[in-house]
Amino acid sequence: MPYPNERAGFFAVGDLERRQIIEAFGDQLEQGSNLPRDPLPAFEPFLQDDKPRPVVVALDGSSIYHRIPARLPATEAGLVSVSIVQINVDQLANLPQLPESGAIDPVQLRDTEDGSTLQLALPGRNARSVDGKVSRDWFRSSVQEVLETGHFGGETLAETLHALLRGTNNLRTIKCPNILCKSKPATPGPGQMRSRCEGCNSDIFLSDALRAQEIFSDEEPCGDAHGRIRHALEILCLMNLLRGLAKTEKGQAALGNIAFVLDGPLAAFGTIAVLQSGILRELRRIEKLLWPNHLLVMSAVKTGSFVQYFAELDEAPEPNSRIPLGTAFLPDDAYIRENIVPGATNQPWGKITYFGRPLIVKTHDGQRLFLNLVQPEADPPLTNASAPVVLNEAIAIAEHLGIGRNEFLPLRRAHAKAAIPLRIGKAIIESLARAK
Numbered sequence: 001m002p003y004p005n006e007r008a009g010f011f012a013v014g015d016l017e018r019r020q021i022i023e024a025f026g027d028q029l030e031q032g033s034n035l036p037r038d039p040l041p042a043f044e045p046f047l048q049d050d051k052p053r054p055v056v057v058a059l060d061g062s063s064i065y066h067r068i069p070a071r072l073p074a075t076e077a078g079l080v081s082v083s084i085v086q087i088n089v090d091q092l093a094n095l096p097q098l099p100e101s102g103a104i105d106p107v108q109l110r111d112t113e114d115g116s117t118l119q120l121a122l123p124g125r126n127a128r129s130v131d132g133k134v135s136r137d138w139f140r141s142s143v144q145e146v147l148e149t150g151h152f153g154g155e156t157l158a159e160t161l162h163a164l165l166r167g168t169n170n171l172r173t174i175k176c177p178n179i180l181c182k183s184k185p186a187t188p189g190p191g192q193m194r195s196r197c198e199g200c201n202s203d204i205f206l207s208d209a210l211r212a213q214e215i216f217s218d219e220e221p222c223g224d225a226h227g228r229i230r231h232a233l234e235i236l237c238l239m240n241l242l243r244g245l246a247k248t249e250k251g252q253a254a255l256g257n258i259a260f261v262l263d264g265p266l267a268a269f270g271t272i273a274v275l276q277s278g279i280l281r282e283l284r285r286i287e288k289l290l291w292p293n294h295l296l297v298m299s300a301v302k303t304g305s306f307v308q309y310f311a312e313l314d315e316a317p318e319p320n321s322r323i324p325l326g327t328a329f330l331p332d333d334a335y336i337r338e339n340i341v342p343g344a345t346n347q348p349w350g351k352i353t354y355f356g357r358p359l360i361v362k363t364h365d366g367q368r369l370f371l372n373l374v375q376p377e378a379d380p381p382l383t384n385a386s387a388p389v390v391l392n393e394a395i396a397i398a399e400h401l402g403i404g405r406n407e408f409l410p411l412r413r414a415h416a417k418a419a420i421p422l423r424i425g426k427a428i429i430e431s432l433a434r435a436k
């Protein structure tokens with residue numbers, strides 16, 4: 001970083017050259033093959049007239065993390081919001097488009113939706129509560145509280161979390177949240193929300209199983225810990241909805257008519273990867289209940305290796321021109337490992353984190369959408385399974401609801417509901433600084 005009034009000089013560049021550092025590094029660097037890769041993988045044509053499911057339920061989360069001003073040591077807080085929007089696809093298709101731009105009138109668009117939102121404020125570093133909780137414990141108990149109280153008409157999010165953690169071993173051991181304690185307590189078992197550490201008698205919460213507290217520290221901003229909770233809440237909200245609907249025959253019938261659409265990879269990364277096997281198990285259980293109908297859960301991914309790869313593949317001779325319109329491609333494990341995400345081990349791609357498989361769709365009107373799609377009828381690794389039974393239905397959703405720059409209309413609506421505008425969110429957090 002330059003100091004004020006100091007211009008970046010060329011000394012460092014001269015030194016790099018004199019020492020031949022770049023030249024030596026270039027000699028070491030393996031030169032891959034240049035794009036575009038040849039031949040294009042097997043993009044299969046699909047029909048334009050498949051009808052999408054009549055209802056789309058879009059789910060999206062957002063979080064803002066910011067400093068509370070005029071506090072020392074640096075004190076921070078965050079807001080997390082998850083929104084679920086139900087969209088009537090038939091009504092959406094029948095909306096008149098504005099004559100000039102072809103866009104749909106946003107007021108009429110809102111009439112096709114029905115939604116609900118889960119919101120919470122979370123302490124960040126150095127934010128202590130008036131009842132004496134240090135920031136990390138306050139963070140833990142805030143998460144626990146939203147799990148115990150949050151629901152969409154059925155079981156609570158805590159009960160959903162229990163259902164996902166239940167498995168070969170009912171109890172999960174974690175690092176005791178008391179940093180000074182060396183014990184490895186188990187998280188509360190079925191039916192229990194809280195327990196105590198045998199070593200130090202600290203409270204152990206069910207939410208501690210998500211282990212976001214392990215990346216929470218007063219030494220640095222805790223946006224990652226907040227993001228981890230946001231992601232866990234998105235997954236728990238989805239599974240809560242699915243489990244709630246799967247309980248009744250009427251709900252099961254509804255599930256056969258709904259496409260669930262999420263934002264980002266269908267995966268649980270980092271400490272919340274503990275949820276993945278439970279998610280796969282629950283999806284399989286619910287899929288069986290729906291027979292002969294099927295569960296359709298998909299997501300649209302906007303960034304990352306896959307998105308970049310297919311953008312580059314689509315580049316020649318002009319941007320967005322190489323992948324034929326109206327085609328889709330389901331990469332298998334061998335293709336992914338060879339071309340997109342080379343693995344350090346021989347493990348199949350996404351084995352311990354993903355609960356959906358990648359799918360790339362080029363719609364007839366030229367949107368290139370990168371999707372993830374669940375496949376509960378197949379055993380993992382999903383990337384080695386044959387085509388999912390809901391493949392054509394997922395493509396029909398993409399074909400009808402892809403908009404603008406490779407974006408998904410349902411997600412834009414869910415995001416519009418969940419997202420707190422950055423400037424306003426910061427102002428809200430700054431308003432927490434009240435004079436004593």
Ligand SMILES: [Zn+2]
Nearest residue numbers: 176181197200
């Ligand atoms: Zn302990």
